[in-house]
Amino acid sequence: MAERCEIAVVGGGVVGAATTLALSQAGFDVRLLERSATPPTPGEDYDPRVYAISPASARWLRELGVWQAMPANRLGTYESMRIWESSPEKALSLDAADIGGAALGWIVEQSQLLSAIWAALPAGVAEPRCDVTAADIDADGATLRLADGRSLQAELVIAAEGALSPLRERAGIATAERQYEQLALVTHLRCERAHGGVALQRFLPGGPLAFLPLADGRRSIVWSLPPDEAEALCAQPAEAFHQALSAAIQFEVGVIGESSPRFTFPLRLLHAQQYVKDRLVLIGDSAHVVHPLAGQGVNLGLGDASALVSELGAARGAGNDWTSARLLRRYERSRKADNLEMLALTDALDRAFRGGSAGLSKVLDLGLSLLDRVDPIKRLLIRRAIS
Ligand SMILES: Cc1cc2nc3c(=O)[nH]c(=O)nc-3n(C[C@H](O)[C@H](O)[C@H](O)COP(=O)(O)OP(=O)(O)OC[C@H]3O[C@@H](n4cnc5c(N)ncnc54)[C@H](O)[C@@H]3O)c2cc1C
The missing domain is CATH 3.50.50.60 (FAD/NAD(P)-binding domain)
Structure with missing residues (x-):
């Protein structure tokens, strides 16, 4: 039956x-x-997989009674975002004020x-x-x-x-359907400079690199790269990886002190x-x-x-x-x-x-x-x- x-x-x-x-x-x-x-x-x-959740999504999750059940001390609020290509001085800023809200979004672990x-x-x-x-x-x-x-x-x-x-x-x-010839490398990092609730994104020739603020003061990165470069970076000792990453974000986060295990995800459209x-x-x-x-x-x-x-x-x-x-x-x-x-x-x-x-x-x-x-x-x- x-x-x-x-x-x-x-x-x-x-x-x-x-x-x-x-x-x-x-x-x-x-x-x-x-x-x-x-x-x-x-x-x-912290789960290596994090999502940037928009205010519209958060609102719907609140209506369902889910958002308020999440531990507040694990929601990383970001109030602004800086995006640039060649020089951080020329970054485009996107602020919560642009949407008339208190936050642009929240960085949330998938498992939470x-x-x-x-x-x-x-x-x-x-x-x-x-x-x-x-x-x-x-x-x-x-x-x-x-x-x-x-x-x-x-x-x-x-x-x-x-x-x-x-x-x-x-x-x-x-x-x-198309495979992006990129892998997304993700990890969490402790950086010398406080993130101050600001997300950073730099567009590099190999793909974009984002630094997202986590609730515990660390930052999470999503670095889209050609597969061979992503694999090489994953295989590097921590110190060499941190130096490559600091240079890629043009030293905007200060010295990178420690990072969690690195994972990669294939990207497709x-x-x-x-x-x-x-x-x-x-x-x-x-x-x-x-x-x-x-x-x-x-x-x-x-x-x-x-x-x-x-x-x-x-x-x-x-x-x-x-x-x-x-x-x-x-x-x-x-x-x-x-x-x-x-x-x-x-x-x-x-x-x-x-x-x-x-x-x-x-x-x-x-x-x-x-x-x-x-x-x-x-x-x-x-x-x-x-x-
Ligand atoms: C590196 C990276 C970073 C990302 N960052 C963000 C971000 O910041 N913000 C954002 O909004 N999105 C982000 N995304 C995208 C996001 O991960 C996906 O859009 C999201 O996970 C899709 O959710 P889903 O529930 O549709 O699918 P999935 O998360 O893939 O879930 C599918 C589920 O279906 C189950 N399943 C599959 N087949 C079957 C079957 N036959 N029977 C039963 N169960 C089955 C699987 O086990 C799984 O649990 C990111 C993606 C990547 C790769």
Whole structure:
């Protein structure tokens, strides 16, 4: 006998878990299927993966009751951001005052955020260690087969499985996709100069380097680099790595004293041509993957989640069919514009500063200033932060 629910969310990362929580609060009978174990309880050590969370995302997480459950002493607030290419004196500054708020965003560990969301899920909703091995999804409903032999019938399936999304692949949804020839190197550092709540980003020929303020006074870096350079830096002894990093940020952080283990992540660009097919809906990285230079991936995913849940909840509240193709297409249309805009902008910025693209090198030949090239991202980030 197949088990039944109204909505099955597959993938319990930040986006899938937050969607599940919001759906259950909206009164849906929802199940969350996650392939790996329950997120580990965060410990003393900081998670190497951190997200820059925008005020709009924080607001939605607060509405869900999650934000206020996170330990305040682990939220790194950043009030301004300095972005430059050749010289820190010519940096473009983006301040919280530009968005009329107290903060531009918060640097949050992935494990802290994930465990706060999972802890808020009602008992019995989430199934960790649950892999979907087959899916039969059409215009009338869905049946998911699980690795332990059970079947789950749902009226709607939401794929929040991350970039590789097996459900998207099985449904034959085409993607526009490109590997950035970069790895993102991440680590946390203690620096001589206090960060003062300021995030730094320098555009280098190999890719952008960001320094993000952590709550304990350290800084977290995301350094996008050609793979061979990233691997060489990972293999260096700490002192040589710190010196290379200090030089790359033009000594703006003073001496780098200690750093945590280094990790690398491959970077790609991906956009699904459809976010909806029959009763399958894509959200988060299953629908779009952007370059991390603007720190927007999870924020876009949370934007998908809140838009979808609000469409589904409103239809249900009005006694309408919340599985209708028309409603699901409305979600798709509303999110595609925002997501494509961020995807195109981050891609164009990465290419422009790396100077690798024939088309954009013409733009650089025109001698456009750093401000000319960064200003669109400033405007876009401001709009995103307050929307
Ligand atoms: C170096 C780096 C820095 C970044 N920094 C930022 C930042 O500052 N701010 C920001 O907003 N974004 C940032 N991002 C982007 C961010 O990491 C992603 O956008 C975000 O993790 C996507 O969340 P998700 O929940 O959609 O997918 P994921 O986090 O990939 O979660 C997918 C989940 O689905 C599960 N799953 C997959 N397949 C199945 C299956 N068949 N059955 C069951 N479960 C399954 C997986 O186990 C996983 O738990 C960064 C990315 C990188 C690489």
